[in-house]
Every structure is written in structure tokens, then in C-alpha cells.
Amino acid sequence: MSRVTAASKGLASCHLCQKVASVELDKCPRCGTALHSRKSNSLNRTLALLCTATILYIPANIWPIMITDQFGSSIESTILGGVVLLIQMDSIPVAVIIFIASVMVPVGKLLSLFYLCWTLKSGSSVSPRQRTIAYRITELIGKWSMIDVFVVSILVALVHIGKILVIRPGIASITFAALVIVTMIASKGFDPRLFWDKEAENHE
Amino acid sequence: MSMHTHSDDQMACPSCDHLYDMSGLEQGQQARCGTCNHLLATYREHAYAHVVAFSISALIFFVLACCFPFMSFKSSGMESVMTLPQAITQIKGEGMWDLAILVACFILIIPALVMALTAALGISLLAGWRNHWAKDVAKLIFHLQVWSMVEVFFIGVLVSLFKIADMATVGVGIAFWSYAAFAIFFTLALSNLDTFQTWKNLEELEP
Numbered sequence: 001m002s003r004v005t006a007a008s009k010g011l012a013s014c015h016l017c018q019k020v021a022s023v024e025l026d027k028c029p030r031c032g033t034a035l036h037s038r039k040s041n042s043l044n045r046t047l048a049l050l051c052t053a054t055i056l057y058i059p060a061n062i063w064p065i066m067i068t069d070q071f072g073s074s075i076e077s078t079i080l081g082g083v084v085l086l087i088q089m090d091s092i093p094v095a096v097i098i099f100i101a102s103v104m105v106p107v108g109k110l111l112s113l114f115y116l117c118w119t120l121k122s123g124s125s126v127s128p129r130q131r132t133i134a135y136r137i138t139e140l141i142g143k144w145s146m147i148d149v150f151v152v153s154i155l156v157a158l159v160h161i162g163k164i165l166v167i168r169p170g171i172a173s174i175t176f177a178a179l180v181i182v183t184m185i186a187s188k189g190f191d192p193r194l195f196w197d198k199e200a201e202n203h204e
Numbered sequence: 205m206s207m208h209t210h211s212d213d214q215m216a217c218p219s220c221d222h223l224y225d226m227s228g229l230e231q232g233q234q235a236r237c238g239t240c241n242h243l244l245a246t247y248r249e250h251a252y253a254h255v256v257a258f259s260i261s262a263l264i265f266f267v268l269a270c271c272f273p274f275m276s277f278k279s280s281g282m283e284s285v286m287t288l289p290q291a292i293t294q295i296k297g298e299g300m301w302d303l304a305i306l307v308a309c310f311i312l313i314i315p316a317l318v319m320a321l322t323a324a325l326g327i328s329l330l331a332g333w334r335n336h337w338a339k340d341v342a343k344l345i346f347h348l349q350v351w352s353m354v355e356v357f358f359i360g361v362l363v364s365l366f367k368i369a370d371m372a373t374v375g376v377g378i379a380f381w382s383y384a385a386f387a388i389f390f391t392l393a394l395s396n397l398d399t400f401q402t403w404k405n406l407e408e409l410e411p
Contacts, residue, residue: 011214018403030403144359153307156298157291158374161279164279173303197221
């Protein structure tokens with residue numbers, strides 16, 4: 001391959017400040033962050049965090065995210081239950097937002113990162129450019145899954161009319177928040193430059 | 205030229221490692237990677253003056269957003285009004301102190317800290333001070349900004365408005381509009397703080 005990369009010149013780019021320096025240096029000469037040509041151990045680290053996130057996904061969906069106490073009776077609602085309830089209440093736009101943010105984004109992100117890790121192990125016919133773009137979209141949408149956690153927080157803070165109507169946070173709110181945080185760390189630790197390295201290897 | 209000499213204008217694409225010489229990039233221009241289309245740098249005109257103006261505006265609106273009522277809820281003749289700090293204590297009061305800490309960090313503590321640090325860094329770069337703290341401040345900003353969820357929270361607030369609009373009369377207060385302004389100025393301030401340019405200037409200003 002004729003492409004000039006930092007690695008091919010014996011250089012590495014600092015993860016934090018983007019300084020290009022000799023890969024033989026341990027630390028970035030500008031900001032002092034540890035210097036690596038590629039994020040260290042990124043594939044295994046990402047896979048381990050993805051497994052953690054998959055496990056967290058189960059309690060986040062089984063347990064209630066929100067509990068509504070009204071006139072002495074309490075209703076527990078899960079993430080999906082909340083979406084169904086919104087559809088029954090004819091609040092279709094809100095149901096769509098919650099469904100995208102709480103179901104499609106986290107599941108899509110997990111599947112996409114698992115797939116991208118898998119292509120590094122077994123090769124892929126999809127071009128590195130397309131996979132890099134897929135990775136960047138995955139990274140960008142990650143934090144938007146937090147919407148439902150914030151919705152629950154606002155409702156808990158706002159809705160308490162004596163003992164008549166009270167909304168309490170369910171245990172899934174914290175497991176779901178943990179799921180989002182873990183997937184964010186997983187995608188941060190992934191290194192898309194490995195797609196291009198693999199491609200260059202195959203051409204040699 | 206030997207393999208290990210390099211100028212300060214070199215940049216490697218964070219997505220595909222393609223090496224670029226950035227010395228030709230001028231104020232008001234943007235650079236994208238030709239291989240993978242990653243946005244490499246945006247040199248805005250008067251970038252640091254904008255950073256200072258936007259971050260200080262953001263901080264002012266942040267203070268307003270914390271002090272005034274955020275939303276109110278009226279049902280069965282009773283009204284509850286909340287401010288953002290009260291929202292955090294209310295979640296803690298329900299026994300979810302971990303959720304309270306997370307929400308406080310994502311929507312208040314980290315965003316405010318990032319803006320305060322951004323204002324300090326912007327002033328330092330604008331004035332061209334040679335000091336020892338600017339680099340540490342920049343490191344903190346670039347580490348922390350990923351964990352700020354100002355815009356996500358605001359969409360969450362809008363969703364909850366729709367969700368309870370049928371249940372009761374819901375009102376929004378001064379703090380709601382202040383937080384919206386804070387979110388806008390927060391985004392503007394950070395979009396003017398280009399990573400490559402900031403670090404290049406910090407290196408030139410090393411004491």
C-alpha cells in the first residue's frame with residue numbers, strides 16, 4: 001500500500017492532544033499522556049466491556065425503571081412496558097423517541113460493536129472506510145440512550161403530590177445508566193485504525 | 205529528511221492514521237481526511253475570542269438555571285415546583301443516591317466544570333499568557349467533555365413534558381429557558397475550541 005500512515009513512519013499520534021511523535025517515546029512530549037501507536041489491547045478490552053453491557057441489559061429490561069404510586073396502589077413499569085403504555089395513551093411521537101433511545105440505540109450499538117470486533121478477527125468484505133464510518137456513528141449516538149434515565153429523573157423530581165401521586169425511580173434506572181456508561185467506555189476503547197492495518201496486511 | 209524529524213504541523217487521522225501536513229490550513233477553513241472523511245480540524249476566525257464569550261455566557265445562564273424554578277406541576281389543586289438542585293436531592297430522597305450522583309455529574313457538575321475550565325483556557329490563549337496550568341486545564345477539558353450530557357438531558361426534559369402533559373398542568377420556569385441557553389452556548393464554546401489548534405498554540409506558548 002502506498003498510503004503514508006504515522007505508523008509506517010515510526011510515528012505515533014497522542015490519543016489526547018494529537019501530537020505526532022516518535023513511537024519509541026513512552027510519553028507524549030507535549031501533554032505527558034502515555035503514547036501508543038494503537039490503543040493498547042483495544043479489541044479484548046472492547047469485547048470484555050461489550051459482554052458486561054450485554055449482561056447489564058437483562059436486569060435493565062426485566063426490572064422496573066419507574067414506579068408510580070397513585071391512590072395507594074403502585075404500578076411498576078419496565079422500559080418496554082413504558083413504551084407500550086405510551087402507545088396505548090396515543091402519545092406516538094414520545095413512544096417513538098423512547099423506543100429509539102432506550103431500545104434501538106443500545107441494542108444497535110452492542111450489535112454494531114460486536115460485528116466490528118468480529119470483522120477484525122475474521123476479515124470482512126466491507127471496506128475499512130465504511131466500517132470506520134459505522135464506528136463513528138456508533139460512537140456519536142452512544143450517550144443519547146441516557147434520555148430515558150433523565151426522563152425518569154425529571155418525573156421523580158417533579159411528580160409528588162402529597163401521598164396521592166408519587167413517582168419513584170426503579171432499580172433498572174441505575175442498571176440502564178450503567179449499561180450506557182459501559183458501552184460508551186467500550187466504544188471509546190475501540191481503535192478503528194485496526195481496520196486499515198488489517199487491510200494493509202492483506203494487500204502485502 | 206530523516207525519518208524521525210517532524211514538524212509541529214503534522215497530524216495523523218485519529219480514525220485511519222493517514223499522515224497529513226496541516227501547515228496549509230488557514231483561518232476559516234476546515235480539514236477532512238481524504239481517506240476516511242474524518243473531520244481533522246476546524247480553524248474558526250477569532251476562535252478564542254468566541255470561546256471566551258460563549259463560555260462566560262454559558263456560565264451566567266448556568267447560574268440562572270440552578271437558582272430559579274425549572275418546572276412546575278399542578279394536579280388536584282396542589283402544586284409542586286422544582287429547581288435543578290432540588291431535583292437531585294429529590295432523587296436522593298427516594299433512596300437512589302447513586303442515580304442522584306450520576307445525574308448531578310452528567311447534567312450539572314461536569315458541564316459547569318468544563319465551561320469554567322474552557323473560559324480559563326480561552327482567556328489564557330487569547331491573552332497569550334505563558335503559564336504552567338493551561339496544559340493541565342486543556343487535558344481536563346478534553347477528558348471530561350465526553351461525559352457532559354447537556355443536550356441529551358434537554359431532550360429528556362422535552363420528552364417528560366409531553367409524557368405528563370395529560371396528567372396535570374405542567375409549567376416551565378426561568379431556569380428551563382436558562383438551561384436551554386446554557387446548552388446552546390456550551391455547544392458553541394466547545395465547537396470553537398479545536399483540539400489540534402489549541403494544543404499547537406499551547407506548545408508555542410510554553411514557558
